Amino acid sequence: MKISGSRIVIETLIEQGVTDVFGYPGGQVLNIYDELYKASDRLNHVLAAHEQGAAHAADGYSRATGKVGVVIATSGPGATNLVTGIATAMLDSIPMVAITGNVPTSLIGRDSFQEINITGVTLPITKHNYFVQHVSELADTIREAFQIAKSGRPGPVLIDIPKDVQIAEWDYEPTGIVPPYPQEEASDADIDRAVALINQAKRPYIYIGGGAAGRGMTADLMALAEKIDGYIGCTFMGLSALPNSYPRFLGMQGMHGKYASSMANKEADLVIGVGVRFSDRATGNTAKYCKNAKIIQLDTDLSEINKNVKVEVGLIGNIVSSFSRILERCAKQEHSEWQQTVERFKAEAKAIEEQAEAKATTEMTPKKIFDIINEVKDETTVIATDVGQHQMWTAQYVNFERPRRFASSGGLGTMGYGLGAAIGAQIGSGDKTVLITGDGSFGMNLNELATAVTYNTPVITVIMNNGVLGMVRQWQTLFYGKRYSNTVLGRKTDFVKLADAFGLPGERVSTPEEFRAAFERAMKHDGPYLIDTLIDMDEFVLPMLPPGGSIEDIITTKEEQ
Amino acid sequence: MRSVIAVYVENKYGVLTRVSGLFMRKGFNIDSLTVGETDDPAFSRITITLNGDDYAREQLINQLKKLHNVKQVKLLEGETSVERELMLVKVRTTPENRAEIMAAAEIYRAKIIDYTTESMCVEVTGEPSKIKAFIEVMKPLGIIEMCRTGVVSLERGGSILEK
Numbered sequence: 001m002k003i004s005g006s007r008i009v010i011e012t013l014i015e016q017g018v019t020d021v022f023g024y025p026g027g028q029v030l031n032i033y034d035e036l037y038k039a040s041d042r043l044n045h046v047l048a049a050h051e052q053g054a055a056h057a058a059d060g061y062s063r064a065t066g067k068v069g070v071v072i073a074t075s076g077p078g079a080t081n082l083v084t085g086i087a088t089a090m091l092d093s094i095p096m097v098a099i100t101g102n103v104p105t106s107l108i109g110r111d112s113f114q115e116i117n118i119t120g121v122t123l124p125i126t127k128h129n130y131f132v133q134h135v136s137e138l139a140d141t142i143r144e145a146f147q148i149a150k151s152g153r154p155g156p157v158l159i160d161i162p163k164d165v166q167i168a169e170w171d172y173e174p175t176g177i178v179p180p181y182p183q184e185e186a187s188d189a190d191i192d193r194a195v196a197l198i199n200q201a202k203r204p205y206i207y208i209g210g211g212a213a214g215r216g217m218t219a220d221l222m223a224l225a226e227k228i229d230g231y232i233g234c235t236f237m238g239l240s241a242l243p244n245s246y247p248r249f250l251g252m253q254g255m256h257g258k259y260a261s262s263m264a265n266k267e268a269d270l271v272i273g274v275g276v277r278f279s280d281r282a283t284g285n286t287a288k289y290c291k292n293a294k295i296i297q298l299d300t301d302l303s304e305i306n307k308n309v310k311v312e313v314g315l316i317g318n319i320v321s322s323f324s325r326i327l328e329r330c331a332k333q334e335h336s337e338w339q340q341t342v343e344r345f346k347a348e349a350k351a352i353e354e355q356a357e358a359k360a361t362t363e364m365t366p367k368k369i370f371d372i373i374n375e376v377k378d379e380t381t382v383i384a385t386d387v388g389q390h391q392m393w394t395a396q397y398v399n400f401e402r403p404r405r406f407a408s409s410g411g412l413g414t415m416g417y418g419l420g421a422a423i424g425a426q427i428g429s430g431d432k433t434v435l436i437t438g439d440g441s442f443g444m445n446l447n448e449l450a451t452a453v454t455y456n457t458p459v460i461t462v463i464m465n466n467g468v469l470g471m472v473r474q475w476q477t478l479f480y481g482k483r484y485s486n487t488v489l490g491r492k493t494d495f496v497k498l499a500d501a502f503g504l505p506g507e508r509v510s511t512p513e514e515f516r517a518a519f520e521r522a523m524k525h526d527g528p529y530l531i532d533t534l535i536d537m538d539e540f541v542l543p544m545l546p547p548g549g550s551i552e553d554i555i556t557t558k559e560e561q
Numbered sequence: 562m563r564s565v566i567a568v569y570v571e572n573k574y575g576v577l578t579r580v581s582g583l584f585m586r587k588g589f590n591i592d593s594l595t596v597g598e599t600d601d602p603a604f605s606r607i608t609i610t611l612n613g614d615d616y617a618r619e620q621l622i623n624q625l626k627k628l629h630n631v632k633q634v635k636l637l638e639g640e641t642s643v644e645r646e647l648m649l650v651k652v653r654t655t656p657e658n659r660a661e662i663m664a665a666a667e668i669y670r671a672k673i674i675d676y677t678t679e680s681m682c683v684e685v686t687g688e689p690s691k692i693k694a695f696i697e698v699m700k701p702l703g704i705i706e707m708c709r710t711g712v713v714s715l716e717r718g719g720s721i722l723e724k
Binding site for chain 1: 574575578579582586616619620623624626627628629
């Protein structure tokens with residue numbers, strides 16, 4: 001049957017299992033939106049306030065569900081507005097398909113109205129991209145885009161479709177959902193080398209990242225930790241892979257990580273990196289990193305092996321199967337000395353935290369806010385964040401209980417990511433979603449409140465409002481002689497009135513009791529809710545390892561500076 | 562250290578941009594890059610010469626393998642492969658230097674492919690070291706302009722790049 005290119009787009013999306021898409025219409029996607037209108041009973045379209053918000057929503061949707069997020073935008077500015085969202089997905093390896101319209105092929109290259117070479121623009125921030133030159137290639141291109149997006153190390157793929165290709169007709173035959181490309185499997189010899197190292201280790205430490213989160217590895221991770229008597233720490237992207245309540249899980253390590261996990265990594269004689277890229281934020285100075293430890297690295301992306309640190313054994317290919325083969329083959333071990341050491345780190349970490357709380361000059365400390373969130377939320381609640389101090393406090397204090405309950409921009413560190421992502425994550429998961437944000441980040445894309453109101457999306461926005469760009473200001477305090485260049489906002493935005501203007505309930509709180517009451521109300525409310533939470537501008541994210549430093553340089557209190 | 566890397570790519574829209582964009586993105590220092598269609602018009606073969614250490618070489622190969630249109634990447638070792646490059650060089654001629662240019666061309670098995678009263682154009686083919694030597698000979702005689710193709714290379718014997 002011959003159908004139009006734009007209908008092929010819709011039919012192929014549905015054929016690939018897509019149920020929800022995010023986007024914004026415009027001149028060069030009118031035909032696609034016309035088909036969306038006709039297919040509205042089969043494909044749900046969520047209209048964002050801005051294409052960037054739509055891209056972040058597709059990203060949040062993917063993080064919460066594991067499915068490929070889909071976003072549609074028009075040519076020119078519509079397409080360029082996706083750029084930050086696509087780059088965010090790229091850096092965090094989030095599967096996404098972005099579809100853009102473009103001017104008809106006869107007008108390409110003539111600087112036509114709203115024409116931009118978006119495949120050129122997005123070349124370095126997509127896993128792959130396509131400019132569809134003929135309608136005959138369209139369906140297979142979309143299928144291949146999905147396949148690439150979800151295979152191996154996932155990532156975003158962009159498909160640019162000129163308007164004449166959307167209009168032209170071609171035969172369409174539905175196929176099934178395309179499976180990911182088969183992954184390489186690590187060789188038996190390499191697995192045996194890894195197992196030999198594990199069997200010799202006295203102080204094993206498992207270090208997990210985004211490649212281990214949301215892949216059904218929770219039970220295996222725990223089983224290996226038990227079997228080899230080791231401990232587990234994670235990168236920012238590895239958060240929520242394991243429940244925080246699991247005693248062998250020490251939390252996030254690195255620049256703003258937990259003291260116990262950073263110390264355990266430093267003292268370990270063997271580090272098993274699972275889906276991690278040894279980013280500078282997690283390792284500190286790589287010249288000093290793991291100087292006394294051997295490293296085993298499991299990754300599906302061969303370019304990650306030996307990229308940032310030199311490893312003893314690199315297991316390239318399917319992380320999940322490599323890990324379970326290791327688990328099966330390694331010997332049961334006991335390392336009581338290592339247990340004592342790590343328990344000591346945990347005790348020291350607790351003391352550091354308590355000391356910091358005891359020294360607090362205000363009642364409304366970030367830790368108290370997160371204690372309340374942890375008590376009131378349930379295990380299905382999705383947590384999204386923006387970028388800055390609130391994000392690191394989230395990483396340090398939120399008790400995650402199951403995978404895919406966390407959406408935050410790790411690699412790119414995109415301020416303004418949170419609200420769109422929270423809306424996408426809520427729509428994908430169907431569960432209550434809490435956006436932790438700061439007044440700086442929130443100011444960047446708060447227009448998406450309109451989207452949350454339109455769709456009555458139960459997203460609770462908690463603005464940790466300190467009137468400053470807290471993280472940058474913290475660096476200025478520590479490393480720039482307290483010269484607060486452009487970080488004191490001096491704005492007079494009334495977020496409660498803003499909520500009212502957008503059509504959602506909002507309240508302002510300044511004590512833990514008020515926050516608890518407001519948060520409980522918000523959790524019960526069916527729809528979006530905003531809590532403007534006033535905190536002190538001098539709260540720090542601690543501990544902190546200075547950039548380029550290592551655990552020896554740890555800053556645990558403000559007074560150290 | 563110099564490495565020669567052969568890359569089999571799908572002959573599709575933007576492939577060369579993807580490959581060359583990678584060099585900029587990852588900060589690789591490339592000496593030369595040549596590209597041309599193969600016996601199967603659906604595929605092109607790229608030859609890259611890279612100046613860098615083991616780390617740069619490993620990263621370049623691994624990053625190339627990640628590109629969707631790249632079907633095969635292989636490091637070509639000097640002892641087991643042949644390399645050729647072609648150069649056209651235009652030299653200013655005078656009655657005094659004409660004979661010397663022609664003698665040099667003969668020794669280097671180069672061909673004179675254009676001859677006017679003011680200039681000669683010489684075509685020379687060989688390994689990069691030979692090209693370099695020929696440039697040194699021509700320099701004092703007055704090179705007006707020159708153009709090199711960059712290195713192409715194939716493995717010796719029956720060994721091939723699997724598509």
